[in-house]
Amino acid sequence: MSRGGESAAPDLACPSAPASPGAGLLGLAGPDGRIAFLRTLMQVDAEFLATARAAGRPEARMRFTHRCETSACRQWTGTSCGVITRVLQAMAPETVSPDTLHPCTIRGTCRWFAQEGAPACSACASVLTDTRADEPA
Template sequence: MASDPSLLCPSAHPDMAGARVFAVVGGSAEQPRADYLEHAVPLTDEVRALAQPVDPAEVFRVASPCVQGACQHFDGGEHICRLARKTATLAPIVVERLPRCAIRPTCRWWQQEGVSACRRCPQVATLNFMPNEAMRVAADPAVSP
């Protein structure tokens, strides 16, 4: 897979190369909220075990190098992440003050959408069984931004 090691996807899956945990998802199934770590940590087997008995994607926000065109959310023509664009425009703002974020300097969403993405990011859960309508539409790669 082609990747851009200079930018991190903040909605990566735990099995992706270079996976690092940068937040823990709390809140509720209906209203998840990420609590950001001071430093991103490699997703080791020991860290993965902390999520048991659930899938790590349910409780961790994971970042890994953006794989660009190998991702269903990437638009190679515009060279953008459609998930970032849709999240920044469709999802409700959940924080006014930007949370401290260990990956912000290298985050694709931040580089592409800026403050708009960060104000919505805390509600993102990679594996969400009860997404609200805005998050469901944002996560659907078949829906254009």
């Protein structure tokens, strides 16, 4: 579905979305904080999220995907997602060939990949959506 004024823009998926019912579980953070991507996208429901929140903020240890909200998101710059731009500026990830990227369930519709290409995937596993200290949710 397209939003007003962006009829030509394809619907893309945010790879760092809030944990909300209907979101897809993209991956889980390992002990080193890096995301291990799931082979199959799992849609989460309210019950899953309630259980997850009992152990703290889900976004601090899981990555979720949902529709990119473009201008309805505070990370939207007006033309693109500011998150992956800042991540790439900060990390300068190594150049990778698109042929050697790790599997990802949303690459065909991912906002970050559509915007930045393979470097986004190279940096992606290092991104946690919620990096606040563990405080009450």
